Amino acid sequence: MRLVLAFCLSLWPLPLLAQEVPESQGQITLSFAPVVKMAAPAVVNIYATVVVQDRGPFAGDPFFQDFFGNMQGSARLENALGSGVIVGADGVVVSNYHVIENATEIRVVLTDKREFQAEVLLADKDSDLAVLKLAGAADLPVLPLRDSDTLEVGDLVLAIGNPFGVGQTVSSGIISATARSGLSIGSGRGLFLQTDAAINPGNSGGALVDMQGQLVGINTAILSRGGGSNGIGFAIPSNLLRSFIDQAQAGESRFQRPWAGMTGQPVDAALADALGMVRPEGMVISELHPESPFAKAGLRPGDVIVSLNNQPVGSPQEAIFHMSAAGIGAMVDVGYVREGAALVASLTLIAPPDVPAAEPATVMGDVALQGLTVARVNPRVAADFDLEATAEGVVVIALESYAARSGLRPGDVIVAINGLPVGSPQEVLAAAGLSSRRWVIDVVRGGQPLRIGFRF
Structure with missing residues (x-):
């Protein structure tokens, strides 16, 4: 081992800069002051x-x-x-x-x-x-946005914000990961930049900038047991931020995400072996809605998506991020693997379609479920209530009057009422209109079956 190490060292070139005489103050002293200014x-x-x-x-x-x-x-x-x-x-x-x-x-x-x-x-x-x-602002200083997909692990960054309310501070560090997914950090879920630049309470919403003074991310959270920075901070990448700004300036009051119409899971070692893949990578498709743009582009369950617009995809969160950053109406290239063959398909990202018609309906009259409003589950309704892309049935969208005390919640998918299966809003109205003192409602809440009982 010593011989190998000595051989490697003897071949290692000496840095040329070590032989040069510094010619400017900038070469003598490294400072982030120009970037901060x-x-x-x-x-x-x-x-x-x-x-x-x-x-x-x-x-x-x-x-x-x-x-x-x-x-x-x-x-x-x-x-x-x-x-x-x-x-x-x-x-x-x-x-x-x-x-x-x-x-x-x-x-x-x-x-x-x-x-x-x-x-x-x-x-x-x-x-x-x-x-x-x-209100009333004009000619303010602006930070330009950098394409966050161009960042690499090891790039220098500065975190600027107002931690602990002490006033604006700056901390330096590097990008330690460019695509942290599978995390639920603060209010956000998705894909994050990871940095060791100190981020503390109050830094939330502040800037993560590169050495050209360009915005690469919005500081959002830290990973800490004691509430202080321990060298692991997370920022929302600027590419998603760009899509937000575009929609806000277009007058949108709610962020519109492209619709994938599919469910999937990351490929681990066991799954890669079962799929005949050389190494674990990508996201395998479990289910596809027939109206999904991926389905219409020729993909099917069992295919493994490995990239979107040449950016690697390793989880559903990463796929959603890249789609959201691209925006509705954008055309993307999807790299995927089917039975060992590497394939590419092009598709246009779309909003969740409102088909079939949601047909919202409200229970009226002096009955136990008075004030219950339901709708047929379609892709748009499923997106509004964070349901599975392939969900079907009838979902609770509002509760008033007697129904507000029933134990139901918006987003519950009603399966049956007093033993009667329901599959449409009209069937819910019919079942809710029957006379009964004891009520049993079977629902699916958060993917789990649940039975709610009460007397009226």
Whole structure:
């Protein structure tokens, strides 16, 4: 082992820079100051006023609600602190959803001490992103966005924000992973950049920038047991952010994701062996909706998707990220493996189709389920309630009056009422109109079967 090591060292070339005399101050001293001067003015502090409803001691108890009504306790105001990034000279700012969630007032403070009131243009809990507009703002400093797919592990980055409310700070580090998926971090789920640049409470919504002062991500969370930075922080990649900004500026009030119409799972070693693959990679398709653009492009269950637009895909979260970053209407190339053969298909990303018709219906009359509103499950309804892409049946979309006390929840898929199978909104209305004192409703909630019983 010593001989091998000595041989390797003897062949290792000496660095040329070690033989040169520094000719400038920049070669003598490494400093991030030029990058900070460029990027810091576009990073802002966000102060959000949030109304918090204290729960009473019997809140949510159906017995006490029957006698005393819905007891919510008292309301109080709390101040939330976070960071944001200016991406539009007219006052467009991006931050995390959890920074402004349930806020009644949002105040944004720039590094030059100017203050603006802000309104939310677009917010999405699943992505943990929010786009704000500053009232009366113009000619503000802006951070340009970099294509986050060009990042590599080891690239230098700076995290800029307002941790602990002490004022704007800067920490340096590297990109330690470019595609962390399978995580549920804060409010967001999906694919994240991982960095060892220190990110602390209050940094949420702040900028992760490269050495050219370009925005590569929005700092969103840390992985820590004690609440402080331990060298593992996560940021939302700028490519998804770009899609958010485009939709907000187009007037969308809700983030529109392309629809895959499929379910799948990552390929592990055992699955790769069963599929005859040389190594584990990609995501195997389990189910495909007949209207799925992937199905119409020729893919089928059992195929393994390995890339979207030449970007590797290893999980459903990564596939959703790349589709969301591309946006509805974009054409993408899908690399996949079928029976050992590498294939490529092109398809156009679409919104969840509203077919067959949802046919929403509400139970009326003096019956136990009065105020129950249901709809037929179709791709658009399934996307609204985070159901499986291939889900079928009837879903609860709203509850009022007697139905609000039944134990049902929006998003429940009703399977049967008092033993009668239901498969359409009209069948729910018919079953709900029958006379009975004892009610048993079979539903699927969060993928799990559940039986709800009550008397009327």
